[in-house]
Amino acid sequence: MGTVVDAAPIKATNESLAEKKKPTVVFVLGGPGSGKGTQCSNIIENFGYTHLSAGDLLRAEIKSGSENGTMIQNMIKEGKIVPSEVTIKLLQRAMEESHNDKFLIDGFPRNEENRAAFEAVTGIEPSVVLFFDCHEKEMERRLLSRNEGRVDDNIETIRKRFRVFLESSIPVVEYYESKGKVRKIDAARPIEEVFESVKVVFTPKNEKAN
Numbered sequence: 118m119g120t121v122v123d124a125a126p127i128k129a130t131n132e133s134l135a136e137k138k139k140p141t142v143v144f145v146l147g148g149p150g151s152g153k154g155t156q157c158s159n160i161i162e163n164f165g166y167t168h169l170s171a172g173d174l175l176r177a178e179i180k181s182g183s184e185n186g187t188m189i190q191n192m193i194k195e196g197k198i199v200p201s202e203v204t205i206k207l208l209q210r211a212m213e214e215s216h217n218d219k220f221l222i223d224g225f226p227r228n229e230e231n232r233a234a235f236e237a238v239t240g241i242e243p244s245v246v247l248f249f250d251c252h253e254k255e256m257e258r259r260l261l262s263r264n265e266g267r268v269d270d271n272i273e274t275i276r277k278r279f280r281v282f283l284e285s286s287i288p289v290v291e292y293y294e295s296k297g298k299v300r301k302i303d304a305a306r307p308i309e310e311v312f313e314s315v316k317v318v319f320t321p322k323n324e325k326a327n
């Protein structure tokens with residue numbers, strides 16, 4: 118007697134063959150205190166995105182007692198940028214756990230290493246890069262009155278964060294500008310006015326109010 122084989126035809130499901138659809142990613146960049154987190158909260162209420170703040174994920178990692186906690190805490194206190202490997206793992210995990218396919222990634226990529234590593238690891242390019250443009254005097258005022266107990270909201274660390282922003286993060290904005298992806302928002306205005314400009318970016322052209 119011949120071997121009994123399962124005669125069911127091998128069916129290729131859409132999921133197994135077709136490449137899994139890549140999520141839509143909007144990077145939200147801007148100096149420390151420019152209002153990234155504040156505007157992301159407004160955006161998610163209106164446009165169905167999940168908000169992932171790289172800084173919040175790193176702070177949660179410190180609290181979780183992770184083996185990387187002390188290193189992350191020291192880097193944040195010094196206003197330095199945590200190695201991409203650590204931050205990207207946290208972002209990937211949060212994306213998987215969210216079950217959404219539209220993400221606002223806030224405060225990332227912060228430098229060229231972040232940008233290139235994220236693209237290489239995930240294969241994802243942002244559809245748009247929101248850039249909140251605000252002068253230092255106003256950002257400093259906001260950070261010093263934020264009052265959330267952050268270890269980096271003191272004048273010494275704030276100055277270091279401003280320097281890292283200019284030296285490492287602005288080149289990332291310029292990279293995406295050269296690709297036509299940046300939507301620059303004047304973030305020095307009151308919150309509601311800034312959000313009026315943000316809404317335009319997320320509203321399809323044919324859905325704008327008449």
Ligand SMILES: Nc1ncnc2c1ncn2[C@@H]1O[C@H](COP(=O)(O)OP(=O)(O)OP(=O)(O)O)[C@@H](O)[C@H]1O
Nearest residue numbers: 148149150151152153154155259263306307308311
């Ligand atoms: N347009 C605005 N006008 C005045 N205050 C604002 C404005 N936007 C945000 N703020 C306030 O400024 C502080 C910093 O805002 P927020 O936390 O959103 O900035 P951020 O860009 O996420 O900063 P960080 O990079 O440090 O996380 C908060 O206390 C927030 O309430």
Ligand SMILES: Nc1ccn([C@H]2C[C@H](O)[C@@H](COP(=O)(O)O)O2)c(=O)n1
Nearest residue numbers: 171172173196197198199224225227
């Ligand atoms: N891509 C990132 C984002 C954040 N960090 C660290 C260093 C930042 O000063 C700090 C706070 O971030 P924020 O909440 O201001 O966006 O977190 C990083 O190393 N890499």
Ligand SMILES: [Mg+2]
Nearest residue numbers: 153154170172
């Ligand atoms: Mg923030």
